[in-house]
Amino acid sequence: MGPTFLCELGLFFLCTLLCSGHTQDAVLTVEPSSTIFIGETVSFKCDMKEGEHTDWEYKIIMDGRELLNSNTNKGLRLKVASTVQSGKYSCSAHRKSSQNTKNSNTVSVTVKAGKPRATLTPGSTIIPVGGSVTLTCSVGSSAGWKYEWFRRDQNTDVQIRTDDQQNRVIRVSQRGIYHCRGRRGNPDYYTDKSNDVTIEKTFSNKVVVKGRPSWSQIFSGETISLTCEVQEGGETTEWEYRWRGPNQTTQWTHNNYWIFNVSESSSGDYMCKSRRRDDSYSSTEWSEAFNLSVSTGKPRATLTPGSTIIPVGGSVTLTCSVGSSAGWKYEWFRRDPNTDVQIRTDDQQNRVIRVSEGGIYSCRGRRGNPDYYTDKSNDVTIEKTFSNKVVVKGRPSWPQIFSGETISLTCEVQEGGETTEWEYRWRGPNQTTQWTHNNYWIFNVSESSSGDYMCKSRRRDDSYSSTEWSEAFNLSASTVPRTGNSSFPALLIVGLICGLLLILLLLLCRFIQSKGETISL
Template sequence: MKEGEETQWEYALTKDNWPFAPYKVHKHFTVSLSKDDSGEYQCLLRHKLSYDVKTSNIFSLTVSGEAPKATLLSGSTNIPVGGRVTLTCSVAGSAGWTYHWSRRTPGSDETLPVRDGDENGVMSISQGGTYWCRGGRGNPVFYTHASDEVTIQITFSNKVSVTLQTSWPHIFSGETITVRCEIQGGRDAEWEYEWRTSWSTTHRTNDDYWSTRASESHGEGYMCRGRHRRDPYSSTEWSKGLKVTVSREAPKATLLSGSTNIPVGGRVTLTCSVAGSAGWTYHWSRRTPGSDETLPVRDGDENGVMSISQGGTYWCRGGRGNPVFYTHASDGVTIQITFSNKVSVTLQTSWPHIFSGETITVRCEIQGGGDAEWEYEWRTSWSTTHQTNDDYWSTRASESHSEGYMCRGRHRRDPYSSTEWSKGLKVTVSPQPKAQLSADKRTIPAGGRVTLTCSVDPSSGWKYDWAVVTLQPDWTEIYRGERISVSCEIQGGDTEWTYEWRTPSSHTPPSYSEYRISSVTLSHSGSYRCRGRSDYSFTEWSDEIRLTVSSDKPRASLTADTTVIPAGGRVTLTCSVDPSSGWKYDWYRDNKLSEPLNTRDADFHTTGQISVSQGGVYSCRGGRGDPVYYTEKSQEVTVSGPESSSFPVLLIVGLVCGIVLIIVLLLCGFRKSTGESLIIKNL
């Protein structure tokens, strides 16, 4: 505003029609603005003398909350030696900026200004480095945020290639490989090297090689470039990628032997190889006799061939590279030193005929081997090798085991030294025979005996064992809830037996001689058989014994020879339980079930009979076993006392009347002497 001389006016600012800056004599206002200061501003002029006020036009001002960020663009980030590139700096959405340029010095974090106050924001450079810029305006200068960095590389024209530093093209996962970066024409420069792969970040080395562990996923390519050691922004182009074939699994070595059996003093050649790859050296190992300890025999053998004269289990593996990468170990090859002693197998029984299930013993005889300490190996067509410390072997015969038994001796101090296998001993094995039992009589005479004869034809050498089943107690009929025992007795031998049972019940029977049933049920009815087993031999099954279990509790039966007790006599009572045995009886009178009769109450005769001389209502019941199993109480029997007689009664009445008459006569005589009258009333 121009209104006369400036000295006659005062100036103030309003914001949104509200005072913002008070009146002062200067027309310039310097304020620090924030985002809240956005709005419409107006200048007020007030005359110092007249106090006339004039207003300016309205000025809209927008204040951003955050300082802007400069943007730096580059035509290219790689320029050849002697070339140039143009950098452009700008601040979007605002004006009035000048530009300030900076560059990081090589090998440090120090930043140097390149140019300040550049108004057009464009700079042409020929020097490599990391550049950035920022805008500034006003007084004091207000700066934008610095731009993102742009790294300019100076690229040498030297051709670069990667080579694999191994003599074998096939690489295995886990193997350490070395690649080399070759820069043509770059020998006079001092380089450091950068390596790049498709699976990892950039890796740097001071030397022109890089050793890394190969993986199946690492076959896509290895690339490298050289960077000038004095100027890290000067480098070569990246090489082309070197592809490497990497197999997933380490290979397995193969060990071959010309023979696995050599005579004493002989030699055998072992050959180790790794198929499909090269560059291997071979490492040999041998297991020491009598332990699992492994000792190295030879390391770093290049031809993979070794001649040996010592028995043992050998294996090998290949190794190559630094550090050494090993293959999987080969399968073991066992080399046996063979003695020339003749070996034979003999059967150690006195009978030529063998039956299935029978235990036989074979013996290994080594001619001329008496001074050696042997252990013995046995081989058959139906089983794996069996070893014994003694020269005999006991085994169970089977019909399929007739083909042959072979043996050989192995030196106890050197398990890799042995004789040849003997010829096979053939043994005839027949199905298990059945014993024949006969008796000279079928019925045992009173006080006599029956002779039983057991035989096995047509063979010899037998001892006979008899299996017999007995019932304890030996009652023919059992009632539900009673306790019994079924016993198996092996007669004719002193062998320690285990026992097998055949029973009608689903309950699992024991493996010992007594089968106890604490409370029988209907399911226990049926036949019982047993047999004895010892190692691989059995007795025949015993004859069966049948057990009958009744479901209803039995009732005792009570009878009397008469129901009236004769004068001076007794009545005989008989209690019974049919059709079974083993009962003892309890007797009761007048329903006193808690007080059974004893010898003071009755005469006890044979089991089930008593004699009584006292009338009453009698009953009985049977009991047997331990704990006692009781029957139901019998029916009641009433016994009357002795019969009546008139003679004793009349005698007693006559005596009483005679005595009364005598007393009356005496009284009459007494009354007459005293003069008193006597009145006799009817008695």
């Protein structure tokens, strides 16, 4: 029984193979893709790989369910209406003349809801001078698409590529707004149009940024005007302009200037580009960078006098400056006990002025439009010299003064000074006094008092004008006084000698007494 059973089992498997055919002898193809969208028409084709035999009957099967049964047409066209049509598809064929059956491979078909949208990706959005750029159109990860291209500008809106080539990547040298869409299947199924991409064409004209004012140093709070100039024939064309600065890019404007107040954050590079007003899709390249460096803090002017004393009948120069920066005009101020006035405000530079009046002077810088002012400078006191002469006289007027004596120095104003109320100032060895109403200086003489003494005067109602210093009064202090009697030293010497002789005589007497001798005098 054993051998008989094995023989029968072998015959059974042989019959099964003859009746059913070999697995995957048939090939199922799906067009346009195994990933399709609702609204597309999908084609299934069952190929027996045996030429054009017509005695086959076909079945298209989805997830085990027959969609097409006993049809001599080996293809099936199906319009997709729902995502439920996703599934595993296969086909089988039965040959009537031989009772042979073949089964195909299984193809997974995915149906996606919604209409797909093409995506346009530019290699660059700027066409260089004499060059071109590439544009790429795609529809996700699905396959089988051919692409149509469109371009529009102010005057046209045209389809530029519609042939049967794939056209996934094209190269363009015309400016405008581009978009694309995908197309596949039979009948044609279209995606939604892609995103718009603006392609600009570069003119050969050069543009240059110029700053006004053109100072190398700009301070926070000043106003600057940047101008975009188109060169190489740009004067005959109406242009629009666009600016790029630190963290900012402006919109297109008819103005070729950009005016703004400078702050610390304004430091950086500024560039501009231009385009014709009648062609918004062509422009120049960006200009070279204009670098703006902003100095923080408000500058302060510095006033430097040539001298602080105006000589009789003369004048002195005053110089105002603001560091190493340029473009300043200077305003000058003067005050005295009665006035506080601005003395020079015209549009000249006025960096150096000459003055012949005493007072306290200051200045400040001004530049730009609108005016930008520095802080005021340091104050400088300028004194004017009167023509009156002053003389120092000493009391007592002895030619020799001894340490410990008291002297009184008097400052006398000559040449009409008697009718004016004066103040006085003294200068002695290692000392200069403050201004005082007293015209005398009384002090006890010491060895350190030796030296030159001078004085000067000024009117009490004008503290910024004075006389020159007087000529020096020389004081020589003696340390050992001498009496007027010349016999005093001689008497002193005689007294000393007599005293010495008396002492010697007394010593001699005591010596003789000690020897027991009597000396009669």
